[in-house]
Amino acid sequence: GQQVMQIPQYQHVQEGEDFTTYCNSSTTLSNIQWYKQRPGGHPVFLIQLVKSGEVKKQKRLTFQFGEAKKNSSLHITATQTTDVGTYFCGRRGGGTSYGKLTFGQGTILTVHP
Amino acid sequence: DTEVTQTPKHLVMGMTNKKSLKCEQHMGHRAMYWYKQKAKKPPELMFVYSYEKLSINESVPSRFSPECPNSSLLNLHLHALQPEDSALYLCASSQGSRSSYNEQFFGPGTRLTVL
Numbered sequence: 001g002q003q004v005m006q007i008p009q010y011q012h013v014q015e016g017e018d019f020t021t022y023c024n025s026s027t028t029l030s031n032i033q034w035y036k037q038r039p040g041g042h043p044v045f046l047i048q049l050v051k052s053g054e055v056k057k058q059k060r061l062t063f064q065f066g067e068a069k070k071n072s073s074l075h076i077t078a079t080q081t082t083d084v085g086t087y088f089c090g091r092r093g094g095g096t097s098y099g100k101l102t103f104g105q106g107t108i109l110t111v112h113p
Numbered sequence: 114d115t116e117v118t119q120t121p122k123h124l125v126m127g128m129t130n131k132k133s134l135k136c137e138q139h140m141g142h143r144a145m146y147w148y149k150q151k152a153k154k155p156p157e158l159m160f161v162y163s164y165e166k167l168s169i170n171e172s173v174p175s176r177f178s179p180e181c182p183n184s185s186l187l188n189l190h191l192h193a194l195q196p197e198d199s200a201l202y203l204c205a206s207s208q209g210s211r212s213s214y215n216e217q218f219f220g221p222g223t224r225l226t227v228l
Contacts, residue, residue: 042219092215103155
């Protein structure tokens with residue numbers, strides 16, 4: 001299937017530092033979704049991007065979709081301990097795979113106080 | 114109500130047991146999903162139900178048998194599982210598999226241990 005590669009796998013930051021995770025695809029993506037999973041929790045939807053070059057902000061979180069729709073990023077400004085968790089990007093399939101959500105490997109974020 | 118509930122929270126079963134996982138949502142969603150998640154890995158899709166019909170089966174072994182009795186309920190019947198099937202099983206729902214905005218709402222999961 002069409003894979004979405006996500007880097008880095010792990011990121012350790014000091015509280016107050018910025019954090020970025022990246023998703024890359026070899027093929028054009030029709031959409032990209034981002035989820036956060038707290039330790040011991042379940043994935044929670046953050047946002048969906050569908051337009052080329054789209055940028056969306058949620059407080060300290062900034063989401064971008066590349067111009068070629070082959071990459072996306074999530075940037076957190078001034079991390080807090082509440083940002084700890086795993087961040088997944090995911091692409092929703094089309095055609096006969098409509099509804100199928102394929103996740104990247106995730107980035108595990110640790111924030112040291 | 115924007116919640117997906119799953120029971121049980123934890124399940125320990127032997128390889129010869131038969132058990133069922135249950136999932137429920139009351140958001141009027143018409144697509145429901147089963148995922149399997151191993152530690153430090155992303156959720157892997159197992160099954161998709163769209164309007165109560167199985168639309169995607171990701172080549173899941175027959176020892177996992179999904180069922181969608183109605184638009185609010187989703188079951189996963191387990192039989193003759195293997196220790197490597199131990200994982201967190203997540204249920205999710207969304208408006209409909211053909212909705213343009215397909216945010217998925219996940220339940221808290223059932224942590225399954227197969228002995």
